[in-house]
Amino acid sequence: MKGIYYNSSIRKKILLVILVFSLLLVGSTTMITVLISRSTLKDQLIYNRKMSIGWLQDRLGLETKDYINQFYNFEVNKGIKNVIMDWCKTGKSLDYTSKLQLITAMNTVISMDSNINSIEIFNLKTNQVLVAKRSGADMQAAGDKLKFWKDREKSLQTNIVFKREGKEIMIAHQVYDFYENVPVALITIKIRPYEIQDILENIKTTEDESVMLFNDEQELIEADYSKSDSKIQTADLAKVIEKFAKGKEQEFYYKDNFWFYRSVNRGKLIILFAVPSFVITNAMRQMLIAGSIISGIAVIISIGGSVLFSGIFSKPIIALAEKMKTAMINNYSEEIPSDRKDEIGILQNSFNLMMERNQRLIKQEYQSKIEKREAQVRALQAQINPHFMHNTLQTIGGIALEKNVTKIYDMTTSLSDIMRYSLSFTREMVCIREEIRYLQEYLNIQNERFDNRIEFEVQVKKELMEYVVPKLILQPILENSLGHGLINKTGTWKIQLKAMLTEEDDLLLEISDNGIGLSQERLAQIREILRGDAGNALKTSSHIGLGNVHSRIRLKYPDTKYGVTIESQTGEGTTVRILTKAVKENRKYDIGESSDY
CATH class of the missing domain: 3.30.565.10 (Histidine kinase-like ATPase, C-terminal domain)
Known part of the structure; x- marks a missing residue:
């Protein structure tokens, strides 16, 4: 193999060297570029999801604070608070004036927020409930309406609680008698879920992603599931939430999904964002295809350039070698030996001869x-x-x-x-x-x-x-x-x-x-x-x-x-x-x- 290389023409040697180096350079550069780009794109896609769920966390935090303020309006207003305390602590029936005052306050809140369907004030002592809707207001028996509250664990917070009731989302707040430190009333607000549904849908980059909202009892409040993968709907969400709750990480990979977790207002709501791994892969596929096309074009250009430049470089060397060979034969009888058999060998003989003469002249000068x-x-x-x-x-x-x-x-x-x-x-x-x-x-x-x-x-x-x-x-x-x-x-x-x-x-x-x-x-x-x-x-x-x-x-x-x-x-x-x-x-x-x- 070595003999074949040394005995080959200068053009073939130049072609081979340029071709090998160009292909190695193009191949290694393309491979490194694809790997770096793939890693960078993956990190960027995950970072975008982190930003989205972070935005959702802030947005729901603001929504939660708005409803907390609505509940506090009933407690800050001394007239309304006194009516609630007098009705709920004594067990007396509401007189017309007090009832009208409460209904007016409830209707005012409803009229200022188009998402609110109704407001209910439960008397925990008499098991009565005053209900205000857009169509009217009346006093009713609570019946089983308080069962969800009575079944709730005593260790959980009572400041603001979210619950799903059919097509509505119920938000509850317990009113205390701070002097005796006992609960006297429960106020609930029932809202349409459409605004929250729009918010959840807006943070999704593709339809294959799923975003879910849970309350502090890990009950589903609202969700926007993937349209192409039904497995996310049957996944063991409790285990995922438990894994997040025990660890300090807010993102991890589990069961072919990238999971993102955020807590709203100290755990009053829990956001779970699931991005299937194929979503990230599909996003990178176009980049990989483009990289492969560019790599193929670069290889073709490298081969063509190698053939072209090898001819350009070798042609003057071959012509010069022929002239030098002729000049040596015509002017000098003694040939300086060379180990090479190609055109470079001829150039070496002539170069050695010229160097000897130049050295002699330089020495004299x-x-x-x-x-x-x-x-x-x-x-x-x-x-x-x-x-x-x-x-x-x-x-x-x-x-x-x-x-x-x-x-x-x-x-x-x-x-x-x-x-x-x-x-x-x-x-x-x-x-x-x-x-x-x-x-x-x-x-x-x-x-x-x-x-x-x-x-x-x-x-x-x-x-x-x-x-x-x-x-x-x-x-x-x-x-x-x-x-x-x-x-x-x-x-x-x-x-x-x-x-x-x-x-x-x-x-x-x-x-x-x-x-x-x-x-x-x-x-x-x-x-x-x-x-x-x-x-x-x-x-x-x-x-x-x-x-x-x-x-x-x-x-x-x-x-x-x-x-x-x-x-x-x-x-x-x-x-x-x-x-x-x-x-x-x-x-x-x-x-x-x-x-x-």
Whole structure:
């Protein structure tokens, strides 16, 4: 199989690779998308049902409070309450005035709510009931009408009770004598169920769902059952309610249904919402079908695209390979071997040959640039020596005439160290410690010239002494300070050297003096020179100092951020900053070399 693959044409290989990767990508992406979408859609459908039953809970809560307020109207109104208490506690018959007052209050409630069919006030002592309907009002014997109340468990609440009576929903409220804490009357309101039926129907998303309303005795008050599944009507609803009552969950899956449970007004009503599992599945089916269609289209596009692009990609490679093969046969007798037998193998042979030639040319070019750079550096270094040695020899001659032999010896020693350091080309990079030692020898000589007016301050941490810089980059800066900034200044000449690491871990050297500074025109001229290329110092002999240092750093590190910058204020002094790479010295110093300054 491996041999067949390697010996196949480049077009077949590209086709196979693109096809495999595209099909894997499309298949995995489609599968993951379908799984995530299915889970998300399922969660969304369940969440929608939670919102629906939550809305129903709030709506029925408001309805319950409205009827509680209706009952409290009979107890808050002192005249009505006194009539009820006088009639129900004494056992006397209602006189005409009291009866009329009660009937008027009952008819007022009925007229204000179109859902109310009748209101009844039961006298628990005499077993009488005053009934007010839309057609009229009369006093009747209670008979068996109170049986539902007498059979009700004493532990259940009596504030507001719902009961189903045929086509009506009865709502009952017991009136107490709070002084003796005994019940004296029972008020019932019978309502049409149509409004509640509309409310239950409105929360259903499909006809396959069922919503049921129970009272606190788990008796069915109203329901809107599924139109397609009769099993929900015969399900063991008591077990479902009991499961909800015992647990803290308000939703769970049981017997092929998602069940949702809510309690209204502290258990006075119980809502049970059943959503068959196939409702959720059917809702997701369209999404799954759409996903399958999109996946199939993506596979077809992947196959077609693989065939198309494999031809597009391989055609120029094949043509190039044929040309390269011809050129090799015509121009070269020795063939570079290759393990591949297809067009890529041909490209490899030609590429190897071209790489060999390119490497040879690059090596030659690179060596030429190195030699040119070294020649530039040596020329830059050589420019410093004649001028400095001339001034030094003049100073030594003056000392020989005016001072003793010891001074001549010291000066000669310093000059010898300086010459040995500056004329040695064995190392291009030196540590800051050596540069500072050289500067001190240089300033020893210069102080003899200028009557010890020079104060040189070094602020370089011990660990920074080990970092390396191009050789002889600090002395030209100091020479410029003496020759241009300090020579015409009276008093003490102060030169300060600082070294620090920047936030980007580059090495920054800062040399400042308290000289007379530069004019803005002169400062602009120097900056213009520094903005030139790395060969300016060689071409412009009148600006050896800064141009020399700047060019050497730019030759060493071509990045434009490295080099020399200058700031100066007339009468306040000049500051030169040298930014270079932070590179630590690896060599060990000879015995006797000090690391402290």
